[in-house]
Amino acid sequence: MELEIYRQTIIKTVSEVREMEIVLNRTAKLYMEALKERKQMINQWMQSVNILRQRDNDIQNGLRV
DSSP: OHHHHHHHHHHHHHHHHHHHHHHHHHHHHHHHHHHHHHHHHHHHHHHHHHHHHHHHHHHHHHHHO
């Protein structure tokens, strides 16, 4: 009887650990996707800033001529 209780406890614990691993893997995947999107957004912003700087420079150069 006591052995069966331990056995059931172990089975339950192993199942809970597997469920947690699945959740953790999904969370890690979502985090990596969000990180990739963030990097892409930062790159896009940097390109936009560079374009605006170039336009400012062109305007300044045009005013000097």
